Amino acid sequence: MPEKPKMPGVLKGLGVTLRTAKETMFPDGMLRPPSPSKGAATVQYPHEKEAPAPRARGVIALKEENCTACMLCARECPDWCIYIEAHKTLAPPRREGGKPRSVNDLDRFDIDFSLCMYCGICVEVCPFEALFWSPEYEYSEVRIQDLLHDKERLDQWMGTVPDFEAYESGSEAKVKKVPR
Amino acid sequence: MTHAFLGVELAYWQQTTIRVLAGLVAVLLLTGGVVYLYLFKFVSFMQSRLGPMEAGPYGSLQLLAEVGKWLQKEDIHTKDSDRLVFGLAPAIVLTSTFLMFVVIPAGPNAVIADLGTGIYYVLAMSSLSVLGILMAGWASANKYALMGALRAGGQLIAYELPLVLAVLGVVISAGSLNLQDIVAAQSTGEIFGWSGIGNPYVLTQLVAFLVFMTAVQAELTQTPFDMPIAESELVAGYQVEYTGIRFLVYFISEFATAVGFAAVASTLFLGGWALPASWDISDGAMHVIGPIMISVKAVFLVGVVFWVRFSFPRFREDQLQRLAWKFLIPVALANIVLTAVFKVVF
Numbered sequence: 001m002p003e004k005p006k007m008p009g010v011l012k013g014l015g016v017t018l019r020t021a022k023e024t025m026f027p028d029g030m031l032r033p034p035s036p037s038k039g040a041a042t043v044q045y046p047h048e049k050e051a052p053a054p055r056a057r058g059v060i061a062l063k064e065e066n067c068t069a070c071m072l073c074a075r076e077c078p079d080w081c082i083y084i085e086a087h088k089t090l091a092p093p094r095r096e097g098g099k100p101r102s103v104n105d106l107d108r109f110d111i112d113f114s115l116c117m118y119c120g121i122c123v124e125v126c127p128f129e130a131l132f133w134s135p136e137y138e139y140s141e142v143r144i145q146d147l148l149h150d151k152e153r154l155d156q157w158m159g160t161v162p163d164f165e166a167y168e169s170g171s172e173a174k175v176k177k178v179p180r
Numbered sequence: 181m182t183h184a185f186l187g188v189e190l191a192y193w194q195q196t197t198i199r200v201l202a203g204l205v206a207v208l209l210l211t212g213g214v215v216y217l218y219l220f221k222f223v224s225f226m227q228s229r230l231g232p233m234e235a236g237p238y239g240s241l242q243l244l245a246e247v248g249k250w251l252q253k254e255d256i257h258t259k260d261s262d263r264l265v266f267g268l269a270p271a272i273v274l275t276s277t278f279l280m281f282v283v284i285p286a287g288p289n290a291v292i293a294d295l296g297t298g299i300y301y302v303l304a305m306s307s308l309s310v311l312g313i314l315m316a317g318w319a320s321a322n323k324y325a326l327m328g329a330l331r332a333g334g335q336l337i338a339y340e341l342p343l344v345l346a347v348l349g350v351v352i353s354a355g356s357l358n359l360q361d362i363v364a365a366q367s368t369g370e371i372f373g374w375s376g377i378g379n380p381y382v383l384t385q386l387v388a389f390l391v392f393m394t395a396v397q398a399e400l401t402q403t404p405f406d407m408p409i410a411e412s413e414l415v416a417g418y419q420v421e422y423t424g425i426r427f428l429v430y431f432i433s434e435f436a437t438a439v440g441f442a443a444v445a446s447t448l449f450l451g452g453w454a455l456p457a458s459w460d461i462s463d464g465a466m467h468v469i470g471p472i473m474i475s476v477k478a479v480f481l482v483g484v485v486f487w488v489r490f491s492f493p494r495f496r497e498d499q500l501q502r503l504a505w506k507f508l509i510p511v512a513l514a515n516i517v518l519t520a521v522f523k524v525v526f
Contacts, residue, residue, distance in 0.1 A: 010492070017491040021225040041228040 061157035066130035073122035081115035253424035265319035272312035287470030328417020332408035339398035345512035349388035363452035378456035446477035
């Protein structure tokens with residue numbers, strides 16, 4: 001025998017919705033004029049911006065100088081949405097009289113945000129601190145192919161990456177620094 | 181047959197045209213108002229949000245934007261659908277909605293047709309919509325639509341009974357099927373010899389009122405009784421294949437029926453357009469106050485319907501049928517017996 005609706009519970013449910021309506025419509029109490037835009041929990045987006053949490057996964061930013069084109073991120077990406085091309089080049093030696101160093105120079109570093117599923121594996125796997133999460137979220141495009149963002153665009157988002165927050169007390173790990 | 185209207189002699193057809201047009205405008209205005217007030221705003225507030233805010237001040241023109249959008253949409257039908265029946269179904273549902281309003285009085289003379297069997301006619305017309313829904317489900321050539329239509333058929337017929345039985349209590353108390361007589365009986369009535377507020381039947385027929393409103397909720401297929409259009413299992417039930425203007429017709433008729441049933445309920449239980457006779461308000465004033473009274477009462481009752489709709493989750497099919505057959509119908513029958521006994525004894 002399935003349960004029947006419980007009578008006081010049903011009335012309580014009506015009370016909950018009515019109270020929420022009252023609190024939304026009259027956030028300052030019933031005697032003040034109604035101001036639903038103050039009482040509502042939502043944000044009227046294009047007119048007022050939402051403040052995302054500092055560690056929100058908005059978009060992936062790239063610190064171009066740190067990238068060695070090791071391809072770890074591209075290979076770990078579940079969607080294969082990272083495209084990297086690079087060529088070898090000779091950089092000046094670190095010390096006087098040394099041998100010129102062989103480094104990878106990035107030609108192309110594109111992330112296709114129409115494929116990206118924001119898993120963050122690329123950020124975790126990067127050993128050279130070149131990829132970071134930024135809470136920036138306003139980068140929608142009219143055409144889907146415009147969501148393929150290149151390394152210049154990804155580099156601009158580095159400015160919006162917030163500093164890492166301190167770990168809770170007792171943690172042995174050192175707080176990483178965001179390269180500026 | 182001629183009647184004076186604002187001092188002008190009008191032929192019967194002219195009068196009828198004016199009444200029908202006035203009725204249409206009133207019904208559509210009320211429906212639009214109710215949709216904006218409750219579906220867009222009150223429900224949003226119940227969910228701690230604002231609802232539409234962009235079209236017009238506080239989103240007041242949102243409904244026009246929606247109608248405009250629907251009118252532009254392509255008229256699609258499935259390959260195997262029975263096109264004549266498919267096209268006719270929404271028209272039948274809308275017709276049954278509008279025919280309900282014919283006998284609902286909004287003032288001493290403001291009624292399109294003052295039938296002797298008014299309430300009987302209202303209930304008959306409102307149950308016509310089952311036909312349209314079954315036609316829609318069958319003609320759509322879609323299993324979800326058919327399932328939805330069959331559920332709707334089962335539900336509407338099951339809840340038609342408590343609806344009628346609840347009304348009988350009022351009819352016995354008032355001693356008439358005519359809606360004007362029922363309004364007059366409430367206006368001139370008295371409760372245990374006190375006539376200060378007349379005798380609105382919501383007080384003396386409270387059980388009938390509660391049964392009636394529950395059945396109305398189910399007749400309108402509003403949540404918790406929205407098994408026929410359960411979107412998580414049947415997509416949209418019998419409406420699933422409808423687009424554009426045909427869907428718009430279903431939308432209008434859903435909310436116009438809500439207004440219609442609310443108007444019937446306020447006529448039967450809340451005293452309709454009339455104020456208590458003991459307040460001694462002249463007939464001339466009632467021509468103006470009457471329509472306002474019934475509109476306010478009907479809009480309030482629609483608010484209750486929407487309040488319930490957005491508070492509760494959906495009944496399962498067996499729970500829904502059990503509520504009708506095992507609870508509402510026995511209660512309504514007991515109410516009829518008690519009412520009849522009281523009527524004879526007192």
